[in-house]
Amino acid sequence: MMVNIKVNGEEYKKDVEPRTLLATFIRDDLKLTGTHIGCDTTNCGACTVLMDGRAVKSCTVLAAQADGHEIETIENEKDADLKKIKESFVEENGLQCGFCTPGMIMTSLYMLRNNKKPDDDYIKSNLAGNLCRCTGYVSIINSIKKASEKINTEKVRVP
Ligand code: FES
Ligand code: FES
CATH class of the missing domain: 1.10.150.120 ([2Fe-2S]-binding domain)
Incomplete structure (x- = not known):
């Protein structure tokens, strides 16, 4: 499925599998490896990013759920x-x-x-x-x- 996600001010349109986690999308598809995956089970918080300004654990959000939303990661140089x-x-x-x-x-x-x-x-x-x-x-x-x-x-x- 196609997703359109704004990350650190840049629009990304990508084809992803429906099961793709936002954390995986950020790291593997966008190569923004500053977002870490420590547990994959919503415990550690290493994967925290902002989604529409709210802190979320990106291992708990599907890339599909972030479609049309705005993400900020540790790499954001503009803030x-x-x-x-x-x-x-x-x-x-x-x-x-x-x-x-x-x-x-x-x-x-x-x-x-x-x-x-x-x-x-x-x-x-x-x-x-x-x-x-x-x-x-x-x-x-x-x-x-x-x-x-x-x-x-x-x-x-x-x-
Ligand atoms: S990787 Fe540990 S909470 Fe997401
Ligand atoms: S886990 Fe090593 S600095 Fe926090």
């Missing part, structure tokens, strides 16, 4: 806030092996679009669907708070 979140994860050591990181960052983007100044409890509850086996989460929470500062500082700066 200034996403760039700041990536920088903050590097500066605050929010990653070790990095496997969970694309999903953590896309969940963070969703979180920070909905709450510009999240506190620890808000961050923890929003990260409930994203697992990290390395960091113990403290550095991830610090990364998100730093990203929040960067995003807010930029927005109040007078030209």
Whole structure:
């Protein structure tokens, strides 16, 4: 079946099998391998992308369900806030092996679009669907708070 999916601002029209997962479509058809597949069973969150602005686990969505919708992935160069979140994860050591990181960052983007100044409890509850086996989460929470500062500082700066 043909699907027409906008990914990071680009339209892609592709022939896919009806059973194709969005995660597989993104990685194999579009070669955007920043989206990771850690479990394939909706547990780890490594595959998180934004679909029409909402965080979704792309191993749980069929490519067919994304037909006509807009997807944002970790590769999106056009989003200034996403760039700041990536920088903050590097500066605050929010990653070790990095496997969970694309999903953590896309969940963070969703979180920070909905709450510009999240506190620890808000961050923890929003990260409930994203697992990290390395960091113990403290550095991830610090990364998100730093990203929040960067995003807010930029927005109040007078030209
Ligand atoms: S690969 Fe999708 S939740 Fe783990
Ligand atoms: S940095 Fe290794 S799983 Fe999170």
